[in-house]
Amino acid sequence: xxxxxxxxxxxxxxxxxxxxxxxxxxxxxxxxxxxxxxxxxxxxxxxxxxxxxxxxxxxxxxxxxxxxxxxxxxxxxxxxxxxxxxxxxxxxxxxxxxxxxxxxxxxxxxxxxxxxxxxxxxxxxxxxxxxxxxxxxxxxxxxxxxxxxxxxxxxxxxxxxxxxxxxxxxxxxxxxxxxxxxxxxxxxxxxxxxxxxxxxxxxxxxxxxxxxxxxxxxxxxxxxxxxxxxxxxxxxxxxxxxxxxxxxxxxxxxxxxxxxxxxxxxxxxxxxxxxxxxxxxxxxxxxxxxxxxxxxxxxxxxxxxxxxxxxxxxxxxxxxxxxxxxxxxxxxxxxxxxxxxxxxxxxxxxxxxxxxxxxxxxxxxxxxxxxxxxxxxxxxxxxxxxxxxxxxxxxxxxxxxxxxxxxxxxxxxxxx
Numbered sequence: 001x002x003x004x005x006x007x008x009x010x011x012x013x014x015x016x017x018x019x020x021x022x023x024x025x026x027x028x029x030x031x032x033x034x035x036x037x038x039x040x041x042x043x044x045x046x047x048x049x050x051x052x053x054x055x056x057x058x059x060x061x062x063x064x065x066x067x068x069x070x071x072x073x074x075x076x077x078x079x080x081x082x083x084x085x086x087x088x089x090x091x092x093x094x095x096x097x098x099x100x101x102x103x104x105x106x107x108x109x110x111x112x113x114x115x116x117x118x119x120x121x122x123x124x125x126x127x128x129x130x131x132x133x134x135x136x137x138x139x140x141x142x143x144x145x146x147x148x149x150x151x152x153x154x155x156x157x158x159x160x161x162x163x164x165x166x167x168x169x170x171x172x173x174x175x176x177x178x179x180x181x182x183x184x185x186x187x188x189x190x191x192x193x194x195x196x197x198x199x200x201x202x203x204x205x206x207x208x209x210x211x212x213x214x215x216x217x218x219x220x221x222x223x224x225x226x227x228x229x230x231x232x233x234x235x236x237x238x239x240x241x242x243x244x245x246x247x248x249x250x251x252x253x254x255x256x257x258x259x260x261x262x263x264x265x266x267x268x269x270x271x272x273x274x275x276x277x278x279x280x281x282x283x284x285x286x287x288x289x290x291x292x293x294x295x296x297x298x299x300x301x302x303x304x305x306x307x308x309x310x311x312x313x314x315x316x317x318x319x320x321x322x323x324x325x326x327x328x329x330x331x332x333x334x335x336x337x338x339x340x341x342x343x344x345x346x347x348x349x350x351x352x353x354x355x356x357x358x359x360x361x362x363x364x365x366x367x368x369x370x371x372x373x374x375x376x377x378x379x380x381x382x383x384x385x386x387x388x389x390x391x392x393x394x395x396x397x398x399x400x401x402x403x404x405x406x407x408x409x410x411x412x413x414x415x416x
Contacts, residue, residue: 001175002037003029004060006052008067008077009152012041021066021157028161033175033226034062044068049080057145062169067152069135071114078138081149082122085140092127092136095119099134128164132156137164146172177230181237182256184265185219185248186407193219197247200240207233208240218403220256253410262406263291269413270301270351277409278347279305280318280339282330283357283373287402303347308339311365314356318342331358331368333376333385340378340385352378353409357390359397373401377412 005025011017019041026036037060042048049068056063068077082089096119103111118134121127128137128148135151137160148165150157169175185193190212194201201210207227213220223240227233245252254265270277279289279302289305292298306317311330314320320338328334339354357373358366366372370392376385386408390400 001034001062001173002060003034003062003064004037004056005039006049006056006063006065007039007041007152008044008049008065009041010044010074012067013043021152021154024154024158025064025066025161028166029062029169030178030180032166032170033178034169034173035178035226044074044076046076046080046083049077050084053081053084053147057143061145061173063145063147064165065147065149066157069118069149069151071112071118071134077149078121081138081140081147085122085124085142085147087122087124089120090123092119092121094129095121095127095136098129098131098136102134128160128168130156130160131163132159139168176226176228177233178226179224179233179237181223181241182213183221183223183241183244183248184253184256184262185221185251186253186262186403186410187251188219188248190214190219193221193248197244200244200247204240205236207236218262218407261291262403262410264295266406266410266413267292267295267298267301269410273350273413273416275350275413275416276301276303276347278303278343278349278352280343280352280354281305281307282309282314282339282355283359284355284398284401284405285309287398288353288355288405291402291406303349306343306346314339318346329366329368331356331366331372331374333374333387336374336376336385337378337383340376341383344378344380350379351409351412353405354378355401355405357388357397357401359394359401360392361394371397373397373404375401375405375408377408379412 005022007019007022012019022039029036040052042052068075099115099119115134121138125138125140128139130136133151133153133156138149140147150160204210207225209224211222213222223237225233225237253262281288286307292302308314308317311325315322318339319342320335324334324338336354336356340352343354344352354376358368358370360370371390373388373390374385388404390397
């Protein structure tokens with residue numbers, strides 16, 4: 001069972017808006033056994049939309065459109081969809097009532113005709129009621145294909161997918177069970193990981209597919225399988241997981257579906273150990289702390305952090321010795337370790353991580369080569385640091401440093 005997603009809007013094609021809708025829809029379809037064959041983005045243009053619909057019909061069982069359902073003249077999806085089905089737009093009383101209710105609750109001012117016109121839908125369509133907005137979803141069928149048009153506003157689209165689209169697709173189709181399990185691996189690059197698990201990979205059964213998903217400082221290893229028997233699919237994937245984990249046990253951090261990311265793994269371990277964390281950052285500018293504070297409940301294990309970006313702030317805020325800075329340089333193992341120890345004491349924590357480095361493009365207060373980063377980990381009993389050479393691209397240096405710091409912290413926490 002294949003699907004195609006068609007996103008509509010000039011704003012997507014000029015880079016003004018990032019398409020997050022397709023990723024969300026694809027994830028939800030995969031959960032019910034529908035594979036996304038293709039994702040297409042098109043302009044707010046009649047001919048372009050008509051061509052995309054015809055192309056999608058030739059190879060997909062389910063075609064899902066998002067965008068172009070607003071009240072303004074550039075929103076032409078509904079009219080074009082009606083034309084594709086040789087249909088006409090007619091008023092839908094339930095949609096108009098929904099619009100009026102929303103207006104009464106949330107909008108100050110008169111209900112304009114352009115807003116009322118959003119209650120016009122193709123006569124052959126089944127309305128998917130949008131309780132969060134004025135643009136309804138629409139379900140249509142042609143030549144044993146299902147076409148669904150959804151609003152482009154993300155939270156409205158998401159609610160319609162969960163509450164309306166997915167239940168109706170499950171009711172209509174007998175879909176296979178699809179399973180993805182993604183292992184989080186830290187400290188191994190793609191080539192090193194591939195070499196480590198080569199024999200296991202070569203012995204994978206044809207029913208289990210493997211994908212390497214690299215990013216800065218970490219790897220995701222995804223196993224995928226599908227079949228009509230959920231039990232057999234799960235069993236097959238789990239058997240392979242049990243075989244590969246011993247090969248990467250020192251770098252394996254958990255499953256993305258369960259943990260989400262390395263900072264979530266760290267958080268769970270800190271909570272389990274009843275331990276706390278402090279952070280002192282220089283070259284990473286607060287990005288390590290942000291990895292934790294974006295998650296709710298971080299205050300239960302994250303005591304605090306400081307961004308001592310300038311040399312003087314390291315002295316004034318953290319109390320790093322000026323003598324050490326003058327003797328060893330502000331970008332040095334000694335300063336990184338002192339920062340971590342001072343943060344540990346300042347925030348009365350069990351673990352502390354610190355970064356100092358030169359992300360470029362100029363050298364700043366240190367003669368260290370661009371890309372040089374020192375990361376330190378401190379506990380009540382010990383402190384140590386590592387030196388990394390992370391290239392000469394500023395953004396990549398910072399992101400790599402964040403990932404290296406999280407990797408070091410994870411290994412330290414797992415010692416206990």
